[in-house]
Amino acid sequence: MADDILFELLxxxxxxxxxxxxxxxxxxxxxxVDLSNVEYIGFAAGYKVMERLTREWPRFxxxxxxxxxxxTDFWTCIYKKxxxxxxxxxxxVYVLQDNSFRFLTSFSNGQQYLEYAPRYVAYTCGLxxxxxxxxxxxxxxxxxxxxxxxxxxHIHVQRT
Amino acid sequence: xxxxxVVGSTESIFGVTIxxxxxxxxxxxxxxxxxxxxxxxxxTDNELSRQWLVHTALDALExxxxxxxxxxxxxxxxxxxxxxxxxxxxxLYSTDTHKIYGYVTNTRIKLVLVTNSASxxxxxxxxxxxxxxxxxxHSLYADxxxxxxxxxxxxxxxxxxxxxxxxxxANNI
Numbered sequence: 001m002a003d004d005i006l007f008e009l010l011x012x013x014x015x016x017x018x019x020x021x022x023x024x025x026x027x028x029x030x031x032x033v034d035l036s037n038v039e040y041i042g043f044a045a046g047y048k049v050m051e052r053l054t055r056e057w058p059r060f061x062x063x064x065x066x067x068x069x070x071x072t073d074f075w076t077c078i079y080k081k082x083x084x085x086x087x088x089x090x091x092x093v094y095v096l097q098d099n100s101f102r103f104l105t106s107f108s109n110g111q112q113y114l115e116y117a118p119r120y121v122a123y124t125c126g127l128x129x130x131x132x133x134x135x136x137x138x139x140x141x142x143x144x145x146x147x148x149x150x151x152x153x154h155i156h157v158q159r160t
Numbered sequence: 161x162x163x164x165x166v167v168g169s170t171e172s173i174f175g176v177t178i179x180x181x182x183x184x185x186x187x188x189x190x191x192x193x194x195x196x197x198x199x200x201x202x203x204t205d206n207e208l209s210r211q212w213l214v215h216t217a218l219d220a221l222e223x224x225x226x227x228x229x230x231x232x233x234x235x236x237x238x239x240x241x242x243x244x245x246x247x248x249x250x251x252l253y254s255t256d257t258h259k260i261y262g263y264v265t266n267t268r269i270k271l272v273l274v275t276n277s278a279s280x281x282x283x284x285x286x287x288x289x290x291x292x293x294x295x296x297x298h299s300l301y302a303d304x305x306x307x308x309x310x311x312x313x314x315x316x317x318x319x320x321x322x323x324x325x326x327x328x329x330a331n332n333i
Contacts, residue, residue: 047312058247059266135268136267
């Protein structure tokens, strides 16, 4: 589908742009790249899209119900597949595992691009965080990539 | 049937039934994002009474929400409402002159619709009609939010949204 490709290309261009920006900002030999902008773009998008996606849904019972929504409908809407595995410790930590994360599937499955993988998950972290924020769950979302097309998102819900 | 009305007055224009008086969109923190009424009067008095009507309903709305969260404890009072997870909360509050209906989205945005309680024809306002109106308001809200210039939590100033809501009030209810 053409619109999927557009989203993917736009996403990778946003990352390239953010990398350029962060390079010109600190010319020092900093190896760390600044992707907070990309994360923020994701946050804003997630926040807004949530209003639309939950429109036809009954009210969520609890936090787990909300997470299930993220794993199924939210993910299907954006990545055309569901999350493969959801784990929780029932204390506000959730691990979402996607065995073939869409932004990583076009790369080599070996070690070659593993070091660049974090760039391609920043947007999605923001997307999840924004979506949850609109459902009044403040959270910290991080991602880890161990073997290439699979990716784990750690969601830590902040309780006050 | 086209229905027009002015808050604070029981007289109808064109001699038609008065029904939807005003609708409001209330944000997560109970701050009003949008309050609109039918009739082109923007005098302070009417604006005030709209605000007052909507805000008196908020307590009832919160109560209804709290009782849906621990659903089993209050089965008696909410027996009429079959689905506790429904976004539509039904009639919140009624006074001599007005009836106030509520709807809360999953994102904690509260939609409030105020109608006149007495309809001259003697017919009661049907629940299904209010439900439909609030659902349509929800869609309109979701569209308005997707405007890239709109920041979450800001008042809705979109003229298009205003026009659509007024259409909804005039035609649907």
